Amino acid sequence: MSYAEYFASRRDEQLNELNEWLKIPSISALSEHKKDILTAAQWLADTLNKAGLEHIEIHPTGGHPVVYADYLHAPGKPTLLLYGHYDVQPVDPLNLWTTPPFEPNIRDGKLYARGATDDKGQVFMHIKAIEAILSQEGSLPVNLKVCIEGEEEIGSVHLTSFLEKHKDMLAADAVLVSDTSLLERGRPAICTGLRGLCSLEVDVMTASTDLHSGTYGGAVPNALHALVSLLASLHDDKGRVAVDGFYEGVPELSPLMREEFAKQGLDEDKIREGLELSALYGEEGYTFVERVGARPTLELNGVYGGFQGEGTKTVIPKVAHAKITCRLVGDQNPQHVLDAIEAHLKSHIQPGAKVEVRQMEKAFALDIDPSNPFLQLAADAYGKVYGTRALFTKDGGSIPIMESFSRILKAPIVLMGFGLDDENLHAPDEHFNLENFDKGLLTIVEFLKSAGTV
Amino acid sequence: MSYAEYFASRRDEQLNELNEWLKIPSISALSEHKKDILTAAQWLADTLNKAGLEHIEIHPTGGHPVVYADYLHAPGKPTLLLYGHYDVQPVDPLNLWTTPPFEPNIRDGKLYARGATDDKGQVFMHIKAIEAILSQEGSLPVNLKVCIEGEEEIGSVHLTSFLEKHKDMLAADAVLVSDTSLLERGRPAICTGLRGLCSLEVDVMTASTDLHSGTYGGAVPNALHALVSLLASLHDDKGRVAVDGFYEGVPELSPLMREEFAKQGLDEDKIREGLELSALYGEEGYTFVERVGARPTLELNGVYGGFQGEGTKTVIPKVAHAKITCRLVGDQNPQHVLDAIEAHLKSHIQPGAKVEVRQMEKAFALDIDPSNPFLQLAADAYGKVYGTRALFTKDGGSIPIMESFSRILKAPIVLMGFGLDDENLHAPDEHFNLENFDKGLLTIVEFLKSAGTV
Incomplete structure (x- = not known):
C-alpha cells in the first residue's frame, strides 16, 4: 500500500x-x-x-x-x-x-x-x-x-x-x-x-479616583487623553517607529535582498482586496514582503480604559492601559528595544499623568x-x-x-x-x-x- | 417643636x-x-x-x-x-x-x-x-x-x-x-x-478580520493605531480642542467675569493635592474655575479595542472604539459641534482605516x-x-x-x-x-x- x-x-x-x-x-x-x-x-x-x-x-x-x-x-x-x-x-x-x-x-x-x-x-x-x-x-x-x-x-x-x-x-x-x-x-x-519579539504592558494613571466630567472636565488630566497622545507619539507620519534607538541593529536592505523578496511575486492588490482594505499601511519606502520579512514593527495589540458599556458615562478615567508587541530583525537587541520604548514613554508622558511599564517577552x-x-x-x-x-x-x-x-x-x-x-x-x-x-x-x-x- | x-x-x-x-x-x-x-x-x-x-x-x-x-x-x-x-x-x-x-x-x-x-x-x-x-x-x-x-x-x-x-x-x-x-x-x-453637553461614539475599522502581527505586522493598518492617532489629533499641545469650528459661540471671558471667578478663591494646589495629581492639566491661559465654569471641553470617557486579557496576544485588531462627551458653553450649538467633530474625524483618519460616528446627546x-x-x-x-x-x-x-x-x-x-x-x-x-x-x-x-x- x-x-x-x-x-x-x-x-x-x-x-x-x-x-x-x-x-x-x-x-x-x-x-x-x-x-x-x-x-x-x-x-x-x-x-x-x-x-x-x-x-x-x-x-x-x-x-x-x-x-x-x-x-x-x-x-x-x-x-x-x-x-x-x-x-x-x-x-x-x-x-x-x-x-x-x-x-x-x-x-x-x-x-x-x-x-x-x-x-x-x-x-x-x-x-x-x-x-x-x-x-x-x-x-x-x-x-x-x-x-x-x-x-x-x-x-x-x-x-x-x-x-x-x-x-x-x-x-x-x-x-x-x-x-x-x-x-x-x-x-x-x-x-x-x-523576526524577534519583545512585548510590554503600559499603564497610565492620573487622579486618585475617576472624576465627573462636569465638575472637573477641562481642568484635570484624563488618563485616556494622556495614553492616546503617548501611543500616537510612537510612530511618525511616515509609518516609522519614532522611538530613539529603535532601529539600532536593523540591517539595510541590499539590492540583492530586494531582488529575492521581489521573486516571491506577491500581489499587493490581491492581499489588500482579500483583507477588504482600501489601502495597505506601513513604513514608507518598503514593499509588503519587505515590511513583513525585513523590517521591525511596533504594534498596539490592546488599548483600554474608561467606560465600555452601553450608552454614555461622563467619566474622566483615572487609569488606562495598553499592550504592545514589537517584531525585531537583524541584530536588534530585544532588551535595548524595550528600554528605548520605556524611556520614550516616560519622557513623552503628559504633565499630571504617570506611566508605568512592565517589560515582558524578549527574543532575538x-x-x-x-x-x-x-x-x-x-x-x-x-x-x-x-x-x-x-x-x-x-x-x-x-x-x-x-x-x-x-x-x-x-x-x-x-x-x-x-x-x-x-x-x-x-x-x-x-x-x-x-x-x-x-x-x-x-x-x-x-x-x-x-x-x-x- | x-x-x-x-x-x-x-x-x-x-x-x-x-x-x-x-x-x-x-x-x-x-x-x-x-x-x-x-x-x-x-x-x-x-x-x-x-x-x-x-x-x-x-x-x-x-x-x-x-x-x-x-x-x-x-x-x-x-x-x-x-x-x-x-x-x-x-x-x-x-x-x-x-x-x-x-x-x-x-x-x-x-x-x-x-x-x-x-x-x-x-x-x-x-x-x-x-x-x-x-x-x-x-x-x-x-x-x-x-x-x-x-x-x-x-x-x-x-x-x-x-x-x-x-x-x-x-x-x-x-x-x-x-x-x-x-x-x-x-x-x-x-x-x-x-454647561451644555453633546456626546458621540466612534468606531475605527481596518481589515475584515483580526490579523496575526507576525504575518502582517508593519504592512497593514492597525485599528488601534488609527484610533489613537485620530483621538490624539483632537487636542493641540496647549490643551485646546483642535477641531475646526469647535469654539464657535464660546464667549470671551470679560475682566468682570474673571473677577467673579477669582472671588470663589479656590485653592488650586489644594484641589491638585486632594486628587493626588502632580499637576492639573487644561487649556492654557485659564484658571481651574474658568476652565470648568466658562470653557468648553472634549473628554474621552472610554477607549477600547484588541486584547484586554491576561498576558500577551500578538493580534492586529480590526476594530477599535471610543466614547466622547463635550461640555459646551455660551451659544455653542451642540449639533454644530457634533458635526464639526465628525468632519474632523473623517478627514484625519489614517489611510486604510474607516471611521464611523454615532451622534448621541445634544444639549445647549x-x-x-x-x-x-x-x-x-x-x-x-x-x-x-x-x-x-x-x-x-x-x-x-x-x-x-x-x-x-x-x-x-x-x-x-x-x-x-x-x-x-x-x-x-x-x-x-x-x-x-x-x-x-x-x-x-x-x-x-x-x-x-x-x-x-x-
Whole structure:
C-alpha cells in the first residue's frame, strides 16, 4: 500500500482523533485554563505512545509542562528533534466565530477550530507521519526526538532553561518545526528567517479616583487623553517607529535582498482586496514582503480604559492601559528595544499623568542558512508532493524559542510550514486547509525517509 | 417643636427610608436594569403619597417613566415645580468600591451608595421637607408640582417631548432643582450657569478580520493605531480642542467675569493635592474655575479595542472604539459641534482605516439671571441655615434638560445644590455628606416658606 493509500484510508479516523485534541481549550495565557493545558499534554503523550514512540515523559517546568518522546533505533543515522506546541491563543472576541472555537467544524475543505493550524494540526501531522512509517516499514530511517511545549503563545517562558538543562537529552543534527506557512495555496516555502519579539504592558494613571466630567472636565488630566497622545507619539507620519534607538541593529536592505523578496511575486492588490482594505499601511519606502520579512514593527495589540458599556458615562478615567508587541530583525537587541520604548514613554508622558511599564517577552531574530543539506532535502520533499520545490523565504512571525534552539543545540532549524497566511491565526475563525493536511502528511514522510541519507 | 427638633427626632428613620431607595439599582444606561428603574419609580410614587402630595402618577414615556405629583391648595400663591431624577450612573469598576454600590453604608458621617448625592439623596430631602411642613402646619405656603424623571444620566432622552406635551400641567413660576454642589464644605452656592453637553461614539475599522502581527505586522493598518492617532489629533499641545469650528459661540471671558471667578478663591494646589495629581492639566491661559465654569471641553470617557486579557496576544485588531462627551458653553450649538467633530474625524483618519460616528446627546448651555426673586430668596435661605449666604456661581456640569425647562416653561431655574464636588459622582465610592442632608432639609423648609411671599 502506498503512503497516499495508507492516509486516504485513515483520513476520517485521523481527523476525528485530531478533533479530540482541538476540543481541549489549552489557552496558555489564561490561568483558568491550567487544567486544560494538562489535559492537552496528557492527550499528546498518549498519542505519541500509540504512534510507537518511547521514553514518553511529561516534564514539569515552572509553568506549563513539556512533552518529550523519542525513537533511537537508527544507529549511525542522523537525529532529528521535532519541536511544536500544544498551547493555543485566547479566543475573544467570541461572538465573531462562525462556529465555537473548541467545537471543530469542517466547511469547504477547511477545519475550523482554535489551534487547527497553530499549531496542534501541524504537530498532529508529524505524529501521524511517524506512525505511518513505523506501521508500514517497522522502523524509522532516522533517530527522532520529540519536544512539544505548552507556552509558545506566551513566549516560551520556561523552555530556554529546559533546553539548557536537558541539552544532552535533546541533542540533534537538525530541529524540525511546522509552525509557518506556504507562500500561498500550492506554493510551499521553507522559512529561513524569523523576526524577534519583545512585548510590554503600559499603564497610565492620573487622579486618585475617576472624576465627573462636569465638575472637573477641562481642568484635570484624563488618563485616556494622556495614553492616546503617548501611543500616537510612537510612530511618525511616515509609518516609522519614532522611538530613539529603535532601529539600532536593523540591517539595510541590499539590492540583492530586494531582488529575492521581489521573486516571491506577491500581489499587493490581491492581499489588500482579500483583507477588504482600501489601502495597505506601513513604513514608507518598503514593499509588503519587505515590511513583513525585513523590517521591525511596533504594534498596539490592546488599548483600554474608561467606560465600555452601553450608552454614555461622563467619566474622566483615572487609569488606562495598553499592550504592545514589537517584531525585531537583524541584530536588534530585544532588551535595548524595550528600554528605548520605556524611556520614550516616560519622557513623552503628559504633565499630571504617570506611566508605568512592565517589560515582558524578549527574543532575538533568527537567520538560517538555506544551503544546509536538511533544508535542501526538505525543499525536495515538498517538490515531490506539491509538484513545485519549496522557496526559501523570510517570515514576519516569531517563534521566539527558535533562537534558543539554534544557540543551545547548535543545530540548523528546518521550518517546514503547512499553514496559509489567511487562516486567521490568533483571530476568530482560525482554520486549517485540509489540502495541506493531506499533502503535509506525505511531505513529512518523504522528508524523514530522505533525511536518513544525510 | 422646631423644624430642627422635628428632623433630629426622625433622622434614623428617614435615613433608613432613603436607604431602601438607594438599594434599588436604577441604572438607566443598562437595559438589564429596566425592572429596577420601574421599582425605583414606584417607590418614589409611594413616598410622595405618604408625604401628602396628590395626583400621583407614573407617566410612561418612550423610555423610563416620569413620576408626577402635586399640591395645589395655595390659591394666589406662586407655583414651584420640583425637578430631579431617580436614575443613577453605572457602577463599574465595581472592585474599586469600598462597600457595594447598592448596599448603603455610613462611614465618618458620609452615606456611601450609588445615587446618594446624585440625585436620590437630594430629591429625598425635598420630599421630607414638604412632608415636614404639611405635618407641622397642615398646609404648604406655595403650590407645588413634582416631576422626577428616570433618564437624566442618559441625557433625558424623552423628557423634552414630555415637557412639551404636558406644559400646562407643569406650568410654574420657578423650577426648583437640587442636583448641584456647594462651593466647598460650609460654603453654599446657587448655580447660575450650566454647561451644555453633546456626546458621540466612534468606531475605527481596518481589515475584515483580526490579523496575526507576525504575518502582517508593519504592512497593514492597525485599528488601534488609527484610533489613537485620530483621538490624539483632537487636542493641540496647549490643551485646546483642535477641531475646526469647535469654539464657535464660546464667549470671551470679560475682566468682570474673571473677577467673579477669582472671588470663589479656590485653592488650586489644594484641589491638585486632594486628587493626588502632580499637576492639573487644561487649556492654557485659564484658571481651574474658568476652565470648568466658562470653557468648553472634549473628554474621552472610554477607549477600547484588541486584547484586554491576561498576558500577551500578538493580534492586529480590526476594530477599535471610543466614547466622547463635550461640555459646551455660551451659544455653542451642540449639533454644530457634533458635526464639526465628525468632519474632523473623517478627514484625519489614517489611510486604510474607516471611521464611523454615532451622534448621541445634544444639549445647549444655560445661563440664569441671579437677580430673580426666587434665586435671591434661595440664597437667603442658605444664609439662615449655613450662617453664610449662597454665592451665585457657574457650574461645569450639565443638566441637559434644564435648557428645555427654561425654554418650554419660560420659568427661572433655582439650582439649590447640597452636594460636594469630591463626593465621587459617577465614580466608585459615591457618597453624600450627612451634614448637608441635615442642613439641606432646613434650608428647603426656609426657602418654601419664604417663596410664599413672592
